[in-house]
Structures are given as C-alpha cells and as structure tokens.
Amino acid sequence: MSSEPLNIVILGASFAGLSVAHHFLDDTLHRLSTTPAAPPYRLVLVSPSTHIYWNIGAPRALVAPGLIKEEDTFVAIEPGFKRHKKADFTFIQGHATGLDTIARTVTIESIGAKAQKRASQLMGKRGSTQPQTPTTPASANGSIGVLKQSIPYHALVLATGTSAHSDLLSLHGPHTSTIAALHSFHARVPNASSIVVCGGGPSGVETAGQLATFLNHTSTLSSMFPSKQQKNLRAKLPSKGTKQIILIASTPRLLPALPTREGLKAEKQLHGLGVRVITNTRVESASRSPETDRWTLKLDNNTTLLCDLYVPATGVSPNTGYVPKKLLDANGYVQTNPQTLRVDAAGERVYAIGDCASYSSNYVLDVYPAVAPLMINMYHDLLAHELHLASPYGGNDEEIEALKADDALFSKREAVDSVLCPITRRGGVGVLMGIALPSKMVWLMKGRDYRVSKGRRVVVDGNNPYAVRNALK
Incomplete structure (x- = not known):
C-alpha cells in the first residue's frame, strides 16, 4: 500500500x-x-x-x-x-x-x-x-x-x-470581510433617511420587508423576541422617524419564479409596510459619492434616484x-x-x-x-x-x-417548487412542494428565527436545513 x-x-x-x-x-x-x-x-x-x-x-x-x-x-x-x-x-x-x-x-x-x-x-x-x-x-x-x-x-x-453582488448577502472571501460589511451598514442605518433595495426575487423582497418591519415598525419586537431581548434590541435600532424604503424590480411583478398570486401577495404586504415598489425598471448604474456618502442610481427609464443606502439583490x-x-x-x-x-x-x-x-x-x-x-x-x-x-x-x-x-442518475425538478419568503412581522409568502402556504406558516417555518439553529447542523453533519421532517423543529 x-x-x-x-x-x-x-x-x-x-x-x-x-x-x-x-x-x-x-x-x-x-x-x-x-x-x-x-x-x-x-x-x-x-x-x-x-x-x-x-x-x-x-x-x-x-x-x-x-x-x-x-x-x-x-x-x-x-x-x-x-x-x-x-x-x-x-x-x-x-x-x-x-x-x-x-x-x-x-x-x-x-x-x-x-x-x-x-x-x-x-x-x-x-x-x-x-x-x-x-x-x-x-x-x-x-x-x-x-x-x-x-x-x-x-x-x-x-x-x-x-x-451575490452585495457584500451583505454572501461571502466574498474570508468571513471577516462580510462581518465588516454588516457592521458598516449597521452604522449607516441610523442616519439614513432613504434605503433602496434592487431585485424582485426572494432576496430583494425579504430584504425590503425586513428593513421596513424593523426600522419603521419596531413594535414587532414585542411579538418576535422574548421580553428580556427586547430592550437590548431596541437600543440597537435607530430611533429616528420613518425611513423611505424603495424596492426596484426589473420584472413586471415580484417573485416571477412563483405563481402570480404569490407575487401579488408579496407586493401587497410590502405596501402595507410602507415600502414603495417599482417594477419594470432596471438599475443601469450605481455609484456612491465619497463627499456625501450617498448613492446615485441611474435607471433605465432615464431617471436618477438618490438614496443613503443601497442593497443590490439582483442575482449572483x-x-x-x-x-x-x-x-x-x-x-x-x-x-x-x-x-x-x-x-x-x-x-x-x-x-x-x-x-x-x-x-x-442557484437554489x-x-x-x-x-x-x-x-x-x-x-x-x-x-x-x-x-x-x-x-x-x-x-x-x-x-x-x-x-x-x-451502474451510474446513479440525478433527476432535477424542472420548476422551483419550494420558496419561503418572510416579509412582515408574522408572515410572508411561500410555496412548499408546489403548494402555496398561509402567511403565518411562512413565519413559523422560516421568519420566526431564519432557522439559525440549522446552521451548525449543516457544518457538523452536512444535512439539508430545509428538510421537511425538520421544518417545524
């Protein structure tokens, strides 16, 4: 040997x-x-x-x-x-x-x-x-x-x-770089009056929903976290007035991979949180001024949009x-x-x-x-x-x-049939194995804690964090 x-x-x-x-x-x-x-x-x-x-x-x-x-x-x-x-x-x-x-x-x-x-x-x-x-x-x-x-x-x-195109949404090298990007974004949020999220897929919809939920509706903390955590979390959230949050999608509707009804439900929930949704519009360029620390977004409809924070969630x-x-x-x-x-x-x-x-x-x-x-x-x-x-x-x-x-043959499902997209404090939209889920079920299966307990199992066992048998654990 x-x-x-x-x-x-x-x-x-x-x-x-x-x-x-x-x-x-x-x-x-x-x-x-x-x-x-x-x-x-x-x-x-x-x-x-x-x-x-x-x-x-x-x-x-x-x-x-x-x-x-x-x-x-x-x-x-x-x-x-x-x-x-x-x-x-x-x-x-x-x-x-x-x-x-x-x-x-x-x-x-x-x-x-x-x-x-x-x-x-x-x-x-x-x-x-x-x-x-x-x-x-x-x-x-x-x-x-x-x-x-x-x-x-x-x-x-x-x-x-x-x-992902944003340092906030995926690793770009060592994890310390992502931690630094998150800390930098957190530090800018309190003084930001406008935040633009670009992307009509699950990442963009969830990001806009979570920003609006926690920055403009801080009463959600009482229903989403134990009381002993609420005081600490409130201290970390900005206390200034309502922030303008805009979601831009290049597609005619949100969540185009899901049934039309789910995309319309997502848009309705975002409107309920005060998010301005712009569809059929593409961001052609985005630049941040070192002097003002503000973003200038040039759109494909010959308009320009200024904002304090920008999160591109436009694919990978x-x-x-x-x-x-x-x-x-x-x-x-x-x-x-x-x-x-x-x-x-x-x-x-x-x-x-x-x-x-x-x-x-990419699923x-x-x-x-x-x-x-x-x-x-x-x-x-x-x-x-x-x-x-x-x-x-x-x-x-x-x-x-x-x-x-004697090769084993893989057969891929043709359609994306399972997506969970938390948006509001206790809900969202989603489908599981092709079946539309009630809003509260989306919260229960994912939005409650974003299934963070499954991260360690992925590392220790390599297991599927979305396995149905573990969905409610």
Whole structure:
C-alpha cells in the first residue's frame, strides 16, 4: 500500500461542499481500500473562509446587530469535523486560482501560515509553491499575505458556488470581510433617511420587508423576541422617524419564479409596510459619492434616484474564475453532466455540484438531491481505480465495466417548487412542494428565527436545513 494518501479535493465549503465532505468521511471512505494494492485517501476541503455565512438569514442580519446573533450567523467549519479522524481530513483556508486537468492539480492561494503549512504537506512530488506578494490583510491566525500552491488531486469536486453582488448577502472571501460589511451598514442605518433595495426575487423582497418591519415598525419586537431581548434590541435600532424604503424590480411583478398570486401577495404586504415598489425598471448604474456618502442610481427609464443606502439583490455570479474556459458554459457555470454530475471534459473523477454547476438553478434545494448520486458515482469511479491497481494487466475488467454501467442518475425538478419568503412581522409568502402556504406558516417555518439553529447542523453533519421532517423543529 502506498504511504502517500491520494487527495480527494473539495473546493468550496458551503452547503454543497460540506454535504459532500461529510458523506465521503461518514460513508464512502469506509467502503474503499478493498484490495491490498488500494491506496489510502485523504479528504482536502478548501475554502476562502474559515466560517460559513448563514446567508439564509442575511435579510434580517443586515438590519441591525443582534437581530440574529453573530455567532449564529457565522459558524466555524473546522470544529464541525472533529468527529472524523485527523489523518483523513485537512481543511485549508484559500482561494482556488487555477485548475490543470492534464497535470491533475489545483492551484490555491493559501491564506495564513497554518493553511500554507497544511497545503505544503499535501503537495507530494507533483506539487509546487510559488511565493506571491501579500494581497490580503492579516488573517485570523496573525499571518499576512497569501502563498500560491499547487495540490495534486485524485478526485476533485467543484462546489465553489456563487456570490451575490452585495457584500451583505454572501461571502466574498474570508468571513471577516462580510462581518465588516454588516457592521458598516449597521452604522449607516441610523442616519439614513432613504434605503433602496434592487431585485424582485426572494432576496430583494425579504430584504425590503425586513428593513421596513424593523426600522419603521419596531413594535414587532414585542411579538418576535422574548421580553428580556427586547430592550437590548431596541437600543440597537435607530430611533429616528420613518425611513423611505424603495424596492426596484426589473420584472413586471415580484417573485416571477412563483405563481402570480404569490407575487401579488408579496407586493401587497410590502405596501402595507410602507415600502414603495417599482417594477419594470432596471438599475443601469450605481455609484456612491465619497463627499456625501450617498448613492446615485441611474435607471433605465432615464431617471436618477438618490438614496443613503443601497442593497443590490439582483442575482449572483458563479465563482468559477479558476476553471479553464473550455469547461464553462456561456454564463460561466461549470459544464456538468446533468445526470451523473461528472465534469466529463475535465477527465477522470472530476465532479461539480451546487450553484457553480450548470445543472443548478442557484437554489439551495438543488444541492441535496444531487449529493447521493454524485457520491455513488464517485465511489464507483474510485473503486474501479482500485480494481485496476489490483490487476493492472487485466483480470478485473468485467467488474470495472459493471461499475461504469451502474451510474446513479440525478433527476432535477424542472420548476422551483419550494420558496419561503418572510416579509412582515408574522408572515410572508411561500410555496412548499408546489403548494402555496398561509402567511403565518411562512413565519413559523422560516421568519420566526431564519432557522439559525440549522446552521451548525449543516457544518457538523452536512444535512439539508430545509428538510421537511425538520421544518417545524
């Protein structure tokens, strides 16, 4: 048996990457190493952030500090893997910057001395290190700068997801950057008289609703939080007069992916909170003046809108800048076999899952049904390699061919059939498995606490936070 473990590399440590990592360590790993010639394996999880961001709750977290506790909003990744043997798992904080499918290596910019040391231990004979000018601020462990390092992979999972256009709504590198963005926004809210949210999808609708609910209707605290928390939260919310909150959508109505009735209900609820809704209008440019600290928004109807705060919630961009263009579709997503979830053009044992993959609709519930078929196919591919090592000159050909013919096939739902969109103090709009929900049920299932208790389970177990069996827990 080889003394050097083969690297099973997962790029990205959010919903998709965490679920795949735990599945591999809990199940797949223990079913491998079936022959004396089989190699040992090591799971390598790479992420620019040491913490996940529970951005499901971002529309409420951005309003004011304390509405969702910071320790619930940002959950450390590495402690979630303490139940796995250290020899089987390595976490590296770093950005993927390159992928060489011929050499079968990934290049990462490791952040901090701890990550750099760990990466150097994984490189084996094929890896390399290239010093690079420091480009990042001090990391959590006190080290400065990054180091470009090349790591070989035996199997590779691309799970780098997407990033929202706003620093408030998703991670853009280390979680400390998002914390800083939230703190900066919180500090500006008290003196802001006008806030514009752009985007008619769930993120934009929820953000406008949460801002209006908590900034203009602070009586909601009495019904949404225990009395001992109300005094503390009231002190953090601005006490000035009603703020003008505007929601701009480029579509004819809000929530265009949902039935028309739900979009109209959302608009009615926002109107009830005093939100001005503008549809069929696109923001063509947005700029902030350093002198006045105000935003100027140029709209496609030849008008200009001034505001104190601006939150773009107009979709996402795939985090695939490190992927060769030949592996990407026209929109920058990884071209993924929609049934096997392999990246066929990248060579053997390369897979993609979650928002960065072409099969996905940028929808968290596209992740979890895909995990099982991906892991079955990865197991078959790894086992086939083991059988080949055991009989390099033939002898296991029939078993190998049988594994190749036994692919698990993923079938994606064609429509977005489950969305929960909290808007008011005790309600919102939503559908679950295609069935419209009463407003109060949306609050009960999500708006009550934005399901922050599920964040730790995502990190510790890789479980689906929206699983129906846990919906009311």
